[in-house]
């Protein structure tokens with residue numbers, strides 16, 4: 001299992017292309033994809049599925065069955081529109097077949113339509129370029145800020161205005177992007193992202209291939225990115241940490257960080273991280 005603490009968030013799970021991807025964000029109580037199961041993933045009541053490839057959602061039964069065994073609360077699976085009905089039918093059949101009862105609901109997550117989560121959090125799905133229908137997600141936190149014209153007010157002056165009818169007009173609501181998740185996509189998918197994605201404090205991007213070890217034509221046939229696609233667009237990223245995940249098994253885990261380190265421009269090294277086990281926590 002991988003566990004990284006970045007920008008105030010704990011990212012846990014694992015991601016190997018074709019094998020399994022699931023990344024839980026503990027502080028937000030949510031998980032992206034369900035192709036791998038571990039305690040932090042199990043503890044996430046909200047799961048945002050990107051697409052129906054097995055390495056991204058193959059653990060869904062295991063996740064629901066284990067949560068049922070442990071009497072956990074309702075799980076919500078947010079899914080691309082085309083997945084909602086088939087997944088619902090599949091899970092009904094699975095429960096019948098296994099004489100089990102899972103506590104879950106499936107919510108259709110439509111690209112561009114904000115999903116209110118708890119408190120001040122909202123999640124917006126966005127389309128990517130992969131087959132079958134695939135989407136990423138960006139988590140936003142709404143924060144109340146003094147409008148620019150009111151920034152001269154002292155805290156005492158603000159307190160004095162409390163209770164007045166126009167008190168709320170002193171403020172505006174701003175959406176701050178916290179974490180964004182870009183799984184399997186062709187590079188075109190990176191060129192039509194909502195602006196918030198590039199502003200996200202943490203941006204997770206699939207980086208299945210790192211160099212020309214696999215011919216580009218074959219990479220594109222599988223509708224994936226190569227590291228160059230990301231490096232070409234680094235200037236768009238205005239957040240704190242860009243996290244690469246979903247590396248192909250053609251790379252040994254030990255060589256991935258070294259290849260990335262050699263290819264990322266020096267001024268970006270501090271901000272680009274690989275979602276990999278640290279040598280001390282490696283279990284495979």
Ligand SMILES: [Zn+2]
Nearest residue numbers: 051053130184
């Ligand atoms: Zn895929």
